[in-house]
Amino acid sequence: MNILVVGSGGREHALAWKFSESPNVDKVYCYPGNGGILGSDISSIELKNEETLADAAIHYNIDLTVIGPEKYLCDGIVDEFREKKLKIFGPDKKAAQLEGSKWFAKEFMNRYAIPTAKAEVFTDESSAIDYVKKHGTPVVVKADGLAAGKGVTVAFTNQEAIKAVRHCFSGAFGDAGYEVVIEDYLDGEEASILAFVDHDTIKPLASSQDHKRLNDNDKGPNTGGMGAYSPAPVVDDEMWRRIDESVLQPFLHGCQTEKLDYRGIIYAGIMITSTGPKVLEFNVRFGDPETQAVLYRLKSDLAQAMLMTIDNKLVEYEFEWEDQSAVCVVLVSGGYPGNYEKGHQIFGIEDAEQVGVKVFHAGTRQESEYLSNSGGRVLGVTAKGNSLKDAVDEVYKGVEKITWTGMYYRKDIATGAL
Numbered sequence: 001m002n003i004l005v006v007g008s009g010g011r012e013h014a015l016a017w018k019f020s021e022s023p024n025v026d027k028v029y030c031y032p033g034n035g036g037i038l039g040s041d042i043s044s045i046e047l048k049n050e051e052t053l054a055d056a057a058i059h060y061n062i063d064l065t066v067i068g069p070e071k072y073l074c075d076g077i078v079d080e081f082r083e084k085k086l087k088i089f090g091p092d093k094k095a096a097q098l099e100g101s102k103w104f105a106k107e108f109m110n111r112y113a114i115p116t117a118k119a120e121v122f123t124d125e126s127s128a129i130d131y132v133k134k135h136g137t138p139v140v141v142k143a144d145g146l147a148a149g150k151g152v153t154v155a156f157t158n159q160e161a162i163k164a165v166r167h168c169f170s171g172a173f174g175d176a177g178y179e180v181v182i183e184d185y186l187d188g189e190e191a192s193i194l195a196f197v198d199h200d201t202i203k204p205l206a207s208s209q210d211h212k213r214l215n216d217n218d219k220g221p222n223t224g225g226m227g228a229y230s231p232a233p234v235v236d237d238e239m240w241r242r243i244d245e246s247v248l249q250p251f252l253h254g255c256q257t258e259k260l261d262y263r264g265i266i267y268a269g270i271m272i273t274s275t276g277p278k279v280l281e282f283n284v285r286f287g288d289p290e291t292q293a294v295l296y297r298l299k300s301d302l303a304q305a306m307l308m309t310i311d312n313k314l315v316e317y318e319f320e321w322e323d324q325s326a327v328c329v330v331l332v333s334g335g336y337p338g339n340y341e342k343g344h345q346i347f348g349i350e351d352a353e354q355v356g357v358k359v360f361h362a363g364t365r366q367e368s369e370y371l372s373n374s375g376g377r378v379l380g381v382t383a384k385g386n387s388l389k390d391a392v393d394e395v396y397k398g399v400e401k402i403t404w405t406g407m408y409y410r411k412d413i414a415t416g417a418l
Contacts, residue, residue: 007068010362010380011288036361074100090264112254119183138185145176188273207235227413334406336376357398
């Protein structure tokens, strides 16, 4: 079969790489791709004139399309593909609001008794600031719409919260900040739970944990993700039972009740609190960089699992996992998540892979004679080990081989779990 992966990040490179391992896959295409994806045996699809991705999928005889970025899903790409009888993995536009609007997701969780933080939504700056002054801190201030993982501020003082509110309403996140959600702060340890969903079944993948903050010891601003590891020790057998009972099954029931055409993956960002798991947010696509760590442990045929989900046969599929840990460390451009310099030559990727790691590309570009950094998050160096400590040791051996001007990375990915 032929597969199309839509997106240009490390998540998409990991998906494309996993598909290329399947004996059932003839060709993997990517749109628009990046320097590492297109430097391998994965081909690029280029749109012509007013051609849509659905038109291109027909032209290239694509049997399965997988969407990486949430914006495509929220804009309704799944609806367009399904109208043309094309197989695509993901929720339709209505269901994608679970990520496209944080308030939509919050109301959904409340309707189906999915544990989450109490919250209020605001459409004007003054009302939001008045709420902060009355409620007090800590609180979490969120731009309601899509902000590439950067529209969330955990505020421990009124000054921080008010600054975040003003930042949202200033237009910093465009349409995403026209409404602002302010919710109670939850204390605990985070875990990322990804699960396949069709109309009748929900099945989780291996647990993982992301590192959102830019700097070591979870300091600095939020980013799209600085690293991840799988599995997450905080999600033991008892916690899995509680997550399934209080989050996953109610989520499926909610989709069924509201007749959401959800045939894809749901990502629940969960805080493990002293009173149990509570959902921080829902994402309607694979996480990044969780995908790199999780898929590096997956033994099963990913394409087959997706096709069975699309055909509403997920109940018949069983995922198999390597009995190892995996760690992904994200290398970013200096200045990220703010302004950063691009165009610097990247050195050492081949040397890194020779020590046994897998390097997934994100913000890279193939110049005429060399590979350069072209984005904020540039590479995701990923390794496995028989223990989490082994995986950490291995991944940093690979990281040390890579360099470019201004390169930055966290040096404590997964060490908190050790």
